[in-house]
Amino acid sequence: MDHFQYQNRQLYCEDTPVAELAAQYGTPLYIYSQAALLEKLREIQAAFAAAEPIICYSVKANGNLSICRLMAQHGAGFDVTSKGEFQRALRAGGRTSPIVFAGVGKTDDEIEFALTNNVFLFDVESEQELHAIGAVAQRLGVKAPVALRVNPDLPPKTHVKTDTSVKGVKFGLDIETIVDVAQSVVGHPGIALVGLHMHLGSPILKVEPYRLGAEKGVTLIRQFRAQGHDIRYLNMGGGFGINYRNDEAPPARAFAEVILPAVRETGCQLILEPGRFIVGNAAILLTRVLYTKSTGGKHYIIQDGAMNDLIRPTLYGSFHRVWPVQPPENVPVEPDVNGDPDDPQPFRDMPHCFKQDVVGPVCESGDFLAKDRPLPAMKRGDLLAVFSAGAYGMAMASNYNSRLRAAEVLVTGRTHRLIRRRETFADLVACEDDCLN
Numbered sequence: 001m002d003h004f005q006y007q008n009r010q011l012y013c014e015d016t017p018v019a020e021l022a023a024q025y026g027t028p029l030y031i032y033s034q035a036a037l038l039e040k041l042r043e044i045q046a047a048f049a050a051a052e053p054i055i056c057y058s059v060k061a062n063g064n065l066s067i068c069r070l071m072a073q074h075g076a077g078f079d080v081t082s083k084g085e086f087q088r089a090l091r092a093g094g095r096t097s098p099i100v101f102a103g104v105g106k107t108d109d110e111i112e113f114a115l116t117n118n119v120f121l122f123d124v125e126s127e128q129e130l131h132a133i134g135a136v137a138q139r140l141g142v143k144a145p146v147a148l149r150v151n152p153d154l155p156p157k158t159h160v161k162t163d164t165s166v167k168g169v170k171f172g173l174d175i176e177t178i179v180d181v182a183q184s185v186v187g188h189p190g191i192a193l194v195g196l197h198m199h200l201g202s203p204i205l206k207v208e209p210y211r212l213g214a215e216k217g218v219t220l221i222r223q224f225r226a227q228g229h230d231i232r233y234l235n236m237g238g239g240f241g242i243n244y245r246n247d248e249a250p251p252a253r254a255f256a257e258v259i260l261p262a263v264r265e266t267g268c269q270l271i272l273e274p275g276r277f278i279v280g281n282a283a284i285l286l287t288r289v290l291y292t293k294s295t296g297g298k299h300y301i302i303q304d305g306a307m308n309d310l311i312r313p314t315l316y317g318s319f320h321r322v323w324p325v326q327p328p329e330n331v332p333v334e335p336d337v338n339g340d341p342d343d344p345q346p347f348r349d350m351p352h353c354f355k356q357d358v359v360g361p362v363c364e365s366g367d368f369l370a371k372d373r374p375l376p377a378m379k380r381g382d383l384l385a386v387f388s389a390g391a392y393g394m395a396m397a398s399n400y401n402s403r404l405r406a407a408e409v410l411v412t413g414r415t416h417r418l419i420r421r422r423e424t425f426a427d428l429v430a431c432e433d434d435c436l437n
C-alpha cells in the first residue's frame with residue numbers, strides 16, 4: 001500500500017501521521033488516501049484506454065458520497081444495485097455520470113426510479129425481471145436500455161460466498177437459455193436490448209476467468225445480433241483482485257490483455273464495474289488497543305474495532321494485514337507477508353513477535369479482525385492499522401451491539417477532512433425515538 005508507509009517507524013497516510021488523525025478524530029477510524037483512490041482509477045482507465053471504456057465505479061464497495069464524487073470528477077460513472085445506491089450516485093455525480101443498475105431483485109418502484117432518472121443500462125438477471133422492466137417502460141412511454149446478465153458457468157475462482165459465475169448461484173441468466181430470453185423481446189416496444197453483462201465474482205486473482213467469460217460473450221453477442229438486436233455494449237463487470245497480502249494480484253493491464261481482444265471482435269463499447277480494485281487498498285481501519293489477555297493457551301489483543309466495523313474476516317475468512325502504527329524498535333517495521341493466498345502460513349520470520357488474535361468488543365466468538373498473527377507485545381492505548389480496508393469495510397458496517405459506526409477521513413498530502421462524521425446516540429435511535437410511547 002504505497003500511500004500508507006512507515007517513516008521513522010511511524011505509519012503515515014500520504015504525508016500525514018495517522019496517529020495525529022487518531023488524536024483528532026478518535027478511533028475506530030477509516031482513513032482514505034485520495035492519491036491511492038485516483039491512482040487506481042487512472043490505472044484501470046489507462047490499461048483499457050484502447051477501448052475508451054466507460055468505467056462505472058461500483059458503489060456497493062464503498063458508497064461514501066465524497067468518494068463517489070471524487071470518482072465522478074475524474075471521469076467515472078457508477079454501477080449500482082439498489083435505489084439507495086442509485087440516489088447516492090445521483091447525489092455524487094448529478095445526472096451526467098452514466099449509471100448501470102444490476103441486482104437480482106429490482107422492484108417496480110426501483111425500475112421506475114431508474115427510468116425516470118436517466119439510467120444508462122439495466123443489467124437484467126431474470127426473464128421475469130426483463131418483462132417487468134418492459135411493462136414499466138411501456139407504462140411510462142419509454143424504451144428501457146437493457147443488457148442481459150449471463151452466468152457464463154465458469155470453474156470456481158473465489159470464496160463460495162463471492163463467486164457469481166458458477167452453476168447454482170442466483171445471479172444472471174443461464175448461458176443455455178439466455179438466447180431464448182433475448183428472442184422473446186425481439187421487437188418489444190418497451191425494451192431495447194443493447195448489451196451483454198457479466199460479473200464473475202470477487203476478488204479474482206487470475207486473468208483466465210475473464211478470458212473465458214469474454215470469449216463466451218463474443219459468441220452470445222453474435223447470436224443476439226443475428227436475432228436483430230442492436231448490441232452496442234459489452235459489460236465485463238468488476239471483481240478485479242487486489243493485494244491483501246503482498247503482490248498476489250495482477251495489474252489492470254493483465255486483465256486488459258485478455259478482455260480487449262473480445263471487445264475488438266465485437267466492436268462494442270466496453271463497460272467495467274470495478275469497486276474493490278479502486279478503493280480496497282486506498283484505506284486502513286485505525287483502531288486502539290483496549291486490553292491484552294492470555295487465556296486457554298491463546299493471546300488476545302482486544303481493540304476498539306470490531307466485526308460491526310469490518311465484517312470481512314468473519315464473513316468470508318478474509319485476510320487483512322494488521323500491524324502497529326508505531327512498531328517497537330526490535331521488530332521489523334512491516335510484516336513480511338507471503339503473497340500466496342492458498343498458503344495457510346502467510347508470514348515468514350517475525351522476531352520478537354508471538355501469535356495473537358486481534359479481536360473486538362462485540363459479544364460474538366466470530367468477532368475478530370485477525371487470527372494467529374505474529375505481532376509484538378502491545379499495550380493499552382497503542383494504535384493498530386488494519387490494512388486494505390477500503391472495500392466492503394464501511395459499506396458493510398452495522399450498529400450491532402448498538403455500536404456507533406466509525407468516522408471516515410480523506411487524506412490528501414498533509415491535509416485531511418472528515419467525509420463521514422462519527423455517529424451519535426441520537427443517530428442510533430433516530431428511527432425509534434418517535435415511536436416510543
Ligand SMILES: *Cc1c(COP(=O)(O)O)cnc(C)c1O
Nearest residue numbers: 058102199202238239273275276
Ligand atoms: C459487486 C459488483 C461489482 C464490483 O465488484 P468488485 O469486486 O468490488 O470490483 C461489479 N458489478 C456487479 C454487478 C457487482 O455485483
